[in-house]
Amino acid sequence: xxxxxxxxxxKLLNPENFSLEQTFECGQCFKWQKQDGKYKGIAFxxxxxxxxxxxxxxxxxxxxxxxxxxxxDYFDLNTxxxxxxxxxxxxxxxxxxxxxxxxxxxILRQDPWEALCSFIISQNxxxxxxxxxxxxxxxxxxxxxxxxxxxxxxxxxAKLSEQDLSPIRAGFRAKYxxxxxxxxxxxxxxxxxxxxxxIEEAKNNLMQIKGVGPKVADCxxxxxxxxxxxxxxxxxxxxxxxxxxxxxxxxxxxxxxxxAQQYLYHYIRSHPEVxx
DNA sequence: GCCCAGGTATAAA
DNA sequence: TTTATACATGGG
Numbered sequence: 075x076x077x078x079x080x081x082x083x084x085k086l087l088n089p090e091n092f093s094l095e096q097t098f099e100c101g102q103c104f105k106w107q108k109q110d111g112k113y114k115g116i117a118f119x120x121x122x123x124x125x126x127x128x129x130x131x132x133x134x135x136x137x138x139x140x141x142x143x144x145x146x147d148y149f150d151l152n153t154x155x156x157x158x159x160x161x162x163x164x165x166x167x168x169x170x171x172x173x174x175x176x177x178x179x180x181i182l183r184q185d186p187w188e189a190l191c192s193f194i195i196s197q198n199x200x201x202x203x204x205x206x207x208x209x210x211x212x213x214x215x216x217x218x219x220x221x222x223x224x225x226x227x228x229x230x231x232a233k234l235s236e237q238d239l240s241p242i243r244a245g246f247r248a249k250y251x252x253x254x255x256x257x258x259x260x261x262x263x264x265x266x267x268x269x270x271x272x273i274e275e276a277k278n279n280l281m282q283i284k285g286v287g288p289k290v291a292d293c294x295x296x297x298x299x300x301x302x303x304x305x306x307x308x309x310x311x312x313x314x315x316x317x318x319x320x321x322x323x324x325x326x327x328x329x330x331x332x333x334a335q336q337y338l339y340h341y342i343r344s345h346p347e348v349x350x
Numbered sequence: 351g352c353c354c355a356g357g358t359a360t361a362a363a
Numbered sequence: 364t365t366t367a368t369a370c371a372t373g374g375g
Contacts, residue, residue: 101356193356200355203373245371250358287358308356339356 075151077138084141088129091155093178100179100340102297104192104205105212105225116212116224117148118185150180150300158330162337165327168318168348169334172341179336181302186265187258188225189298190280193290194250210242231255250285257283269299276301296332305331313349314338 076087086092094113098106106115112125112134122145123134133141146152159177163170184192191211196204208225215226215234232255239248257263263283268276276299277291286294288307295304305324307315319326327334342348 196355197357198355198370199357199372200374202375203355206373243372245373246358246369247371285358289357293356306356310356343356 077141079138082135084133084136084138085127086131086133086151089131089151091159091177092131092149092151092180093176094124094126094131096176096178096340097149097180097182100176100336101201101343102336103182103184104196104201104208105188116222118144119218119220119222119224120144121222148183150183153180155180155333158333162327162330162334165334166318168314169327169337172337175344176337176340179333179340181300181333181336182297183300184297185225186269186294186298187228190254190258190265190283190286190290190294191225191228191231191251193293193297194254194283194285195244195247196293197247197285197287197290199247207242207244211239211244214241228255228258232259247285250283253284254286265294265299269301273301273304292332296335302332303329305335307335308339310339310342311335314342317349 075089078085078087098108098113105117106113112123114121114123116122120140122136125132125134133145136145155177159173163173192204192208195207199207212223212225215230216223217226217230218224231251234252234255236248236252239251242248244251254263258265263279268279271279273295276295277288280286280291280294281288292304292306295301296306305311305327307324315322324331324335
């Protein structure tokens with residue numbers, strides 16, 4: 075990974091297997107917004123503007139230290155995705171097509187609580203409205219010390235009532251958000267320790283939270299706890315499995331099932347005709 | 351107006 | 364154990 079440091083930022087020179095568009099628009103995160111061709115977002119209480127410049131990617135107005143300590147990790151830039159892609163594309167022709175189409179997806183290392191809360195909100199919902207609700211949650215309840223609209227902590231949400239949450243228009247999910255926040259805040263659910271458990275045990279723990287079923291639990295494992303074998307199955311993935319992997323289960327993708335799932339999901343959403 | 355959305359809780363079979 | 368229905372809200 076070649077890096078150039080400017081007076082006002084860090085530039086990644088022609089990075090391999092890293093596309094902002096594919097990474098942000100593949101349905102794994104909901105808080106990054108495109109403005110004037112640049113992506114603006116917040117993670118771990120830091121604001122970032124990041125954008126393409128030719129084949130390079132510019133991280134605006136940050137130090138090398140911040141890049142190394144926060145963003146290289148967040149974007150999973152120290153993982154060799156070319157190896158994962160090579161492995162996956164040998165498994166099945168549709169996976170090869172998917173990786174050829176969107177080889178720049180990175181599985182972000184999101185904050186575990188943010189991922190949990192976000193995917194509770196995602197249930198029976200569409201992506202534009204998921205984004206809207208999460209944005210309202212941050213606008214209304216962010217507890218950042220720096221006056222930025224970061225994702226509110228579980229402790230902050232745990233102090234709220236279902237009625238307090240009414241401005242975010244989450245509907246029936248509000249009670250689930252509160253329950254998750256209370257369990258995390260009280261330590262009944264410890265996301266750090268869940269990260270070290272075998273995946274089935276981890277999912278069973280997460281499913282103690284109201285509104286968390288197998289799909290949301292897999293999303294938390296994959297996007298929040300970076301367990302790359304977690305395989306969230308939604309309506310699209312169900313169709314894909316039925317058509318291309320009939321009778322098989324996600325274990326055929328080995329330890330990278332979750333990455334496979336992300337390539338397939340992104341690919342099939344832009345080519346739904348493949349399923350016909 | 352109508353159908354549906356990166357599902358889950360609950361009740362009924 | 365499997366299958367059916369309600370759920371809040373608003374995008375398309």
